[in-house]
Amino acid sequence: MASVGRILSHDIRQNIQNFKSLFGKDCRWLSSQAIETQAKSSKENADDKRKVDDRENTAPLEFRFKYPEFLPDPNAAYRNSTRERLERMDMMARRAHIDIPTFYVGSILAVTLSDSHAVGKTNRFVGICIERKGCGLRASFRLRNAIDKQGMEVVYNMYDPTIQKVECLRLEKRLDDKLLYLRDCPIEYSTFPFDMEPELIDETAPVRINTLKVPLKPPPWLERWERQDLKGVQEFEVNEKRRRKAEKHKTPWEEFDLMKIYRQTIPMEDQKDIFAEVYSDLHKLEITRRKMARKRKFNRPDKPT
Amino acid sequence: MAGLLKSFANLQISCKFLHPRVEAITVPSRGRKHLNYWPRKRNPIWLTKQTRVQYNENLTADNARFIKEVVDTKYSNSELSLGIAGSLRTSPLKVEPIEPKAEWQPSYRRTGVIAKKIGIYPLWLKNGKRVFTTLLQVLDNHVVRYIPPEDYKPILFKRKHKNNPRQERLGCLVVGSDSCDPQKFTKEYCGLFTDSGVMPKRVLTRFRVSPEAALAPGTPLVAAHYKPGQIVDIRGKTIDRGFQGVCKRWGFKGGPASHGVTKTHRRPGNIGGGGEKGRVWPGTKMPGHMGNRMRIHKGAKILRINTKYNVLWIHGISIPGETNSFVSIYDTILPLRRLKESPSFPTYLPTADEPLPEELFCDELHPFTEPTIQFSEES
Structure with missing residues (x-):
């Protein structure tokens, strides 16, 4: 019995190890069930797979990565089903008027918005998305670019009705959930031309991951990067004191804290209900977007040779 | 003669100085009434114990089913049985408001409603500004009883109200919210709802109303009791x-x-001076228990109303209480922001021929169903 238990616990630990790579700070899309399905035996796995397939008929599982803002705050003290439904209705009403493309942290976006201080004109900003935050109508993203060699960051609310257009110029992911360390990198790593052409991408292919590793400038830094487990940063040296303190502040047990993961996630059943509600509308919007993209592709004149 | 008078006056003044006086310092009771007092809860005498001990009654499955059936049949004919939260339930009595129906006057006081605070999220105004709003859901409100002014004798009036004819002219309307299974409550508490015929409510609140604004027991109160743009006061426990x-x-x-x-x-740091004032003055701000007391948020504006889910969007985030706690809403008492135009008086009663639209918006609010905001010269 004890040996079985040990094997099981070993199994679970291994699964957590696999799972670790996914584990970031903002992980509302994770679920208790996703872990369980991996930990079960092969026969049970097959059963679960069938269940998952059934779910895919309603809303694909990648929706939690594509539309993370539809998942509410997992803190039970802030949850209310009526409020969440009303919020989703408002979000869909806004999405009917503006095409918000799928994007991730690391994608390059261009945002056009009406400016109340320049009547009749628009304001366009291009930059790399370094952070995605908030859920529901509070959802926002932060764009960074360098203008005249000066780093600029703009936070946009995704459902702000003054936003006229959001374009995804380059759809890709980076190695980290937040790219705030670009503030302490040489400026060329956050410089993007304003006249960038949107790249044509295959919608069906998996999203490209940019494995670029950026160098950090020497300290002083804005944050203690040595304490954060950054993947998209080249090896860097810190002095003895900072290294010692970083060692002291490590919390390696947190990734095994199942209760913590549970508290930070929305249960799979809730996710299913949430996406079932908005799936048909989102799917329709996706189809129209794809059609528009194809049209644009067709209309583009060939380059004179 | 004048000189004599002058000298006499001088004598008087000097006498004043010579007169022994008691050295008295008036201590202002600064903030004693508002800062630190703990409000005592004075329930009316008719309010009985609400909940009972949920001991194990050893009910068989059949018995439990039978009880559920009885509860359902008792409250289902009036569409009052537990349904989806926020749905409109009509009165079992099919009663008209208490006659005669008076025209609204600025001096009349309408009833308020009980609402559940369900969360906070941003909305945008037509000028592109983002405002945070608190969502309050008017959760199956029903009038439970009306007490006319001559019968309304609360246990204790504040002294200033004792001989206030205006206060004595007001009656009292008991409003209940959040229908629950009657098995949760005591028999006496369920008896409070027999007159109105509504399902026993978890939350009861008294509102002072003018006799002209009185409503028959069993009348449902909905979010459309208010209009977008109206100013309200909100009372709740922090x-x-x-x-x-x-x-x-x-x-x-x-x-x-x-x-x-x-x-x-x-x-x-320092909590007081020395000398004559050598003590801690009443009302000094010090550590202590914070929150869990009734507070009134006055002058909040209603930006949007959903008539299907009975939700009010209130401008601002400082509504007292946590999410999923109950607050009571009533027309503001602020003199400059009181109702100027006639509201739905005594309350909004749904009519079949002209139903309200699902969403009502205040003028300056941008509905999400409208296209992107474009700023033009005149705006």
């Missing part, structure tokens, strides 16, 4: 934060973090 220090409780700045400071980072 979040219980426990025993807190002065930095959190009163927003004191605390002391410096470093430069040789020891043990004085979040302390209040």
Whole structure:
């Protein structure tokens, strides 16, 4: 019995190890069930797979990565089903008027918005998305670019009705959930031309991951990067004191804290209900977007040779 | 003669100086009434114990089913049985408001409603500004009883109200919210709802109303009782934060973090002077219990109303209480922002021929169903 238990616990630990790579700070899309399905035996796995397939008929599982803002705050003290439904209705009403493309942290976006201080004109900003935050109508993203060699960051609310257009110029992911360390990198790593052409991408292919590793400038830094487990940063040296303190502040047990993961996630059943509600509308919007993209592709004149 | 008078006056003044006087210092009771008093809860005498001990009654499955059936049949004919939250339930009595129906006048006071605070999220105005709004759901409100002014004798009036004819002219309307299974409550508590015929409610509140605004027991109150753009006052119990220090409780700045400071980072510092004032003055801001007391948020504006889910969007985030707690809403008493035009008086009664639209918006609010905001010259 004890040996079985040990094997099981070993199994679970291994699964957590696999799972670790996914584990970031903002992980509302994770679920208790996703872990369980991996930990079960092969026969049970097959059963679960069938269940998952059934779910895919309603809303694909990648929706939690594509539309993370539809998942509410997992803190039970802030949850209310009526409020969440009303919020989703408002979000869909806004999405009917503006095409918000799928994007991730690391994608390059261009945002056009009406400016109340320049009547009749628009304001366009291009930059790399370094952070995605908030859920529901509070959802926002932060764009960074360098203008005249000066780093600029703009936070946009995704459902702000003054936003006229959001374009995804380059759809890709980076190695980290937040790219705030670009503030302490040489400026060329956050410089993007304003006249960038949107790249044509295959919608069906998996999203490209940019494995670029950026160098950090020497300290002083804005944050203690040595304490954060950054993947998209080249090896860097810190002095003895900072290294010692970083060692002291490590919390390696947190990734095994199942209760913590549970508290930070929305249960799979809730996710299913949430996406079932908005799936048909989102799917329709996706189809129209794809059609528009194809049209644009067709209309583009060939380059004179 | 004049000189004589003058000297006499001088004598009087000098006499005043010579007259022995008692050295008295008046101590203002600054903030004693508002800052630290703990409001005593004075329930009306008719309010009985609400909940009973949920002991094990050893009910068989059949018995449990039978009880459920009885409850369902008792309250289902009037569409009052537990349904989806927020759905409109009509009165079992099919009664008209208490006759005669009077025209609204500015001096009349309408009833309020009980609402559940369900969360906070941003909306945008037509000028592109983002405002945070608190969502309050008017959860199956029904009038439970009406007490006319001559019968309304609360246990204790405040002294200033004792001989106030205006207060004595007002009656009292008991409103209930959040229907629950009657098995949760005591028999006596369920008896409070027999007159109105509504399902026993978890939350009861009294509202002072003019006799002209009285409603028959069983009348449902919905979110359309208000109109978008109206100003309301909201009364609720603030979040219980426990025993807190002065930095959190009163927003004191605390002391410096470093430069040789020891043990004085979040302390209040000096609490009074010396000499004649050598004591702690009443009302001094000190550490203590914070929150969990009734507070009124006055002058809040209603920006949007959903008539299907009975939700009010209130401008601002400082509505007392946690999410999923109950507050009571009533027309504001602020003199400059009181109702100027006639509201739905005495309350909104749904009519079949002209139903309200699902969403009602205030003028300056941008509905999400409208296209992107474009700023033009005239705006």
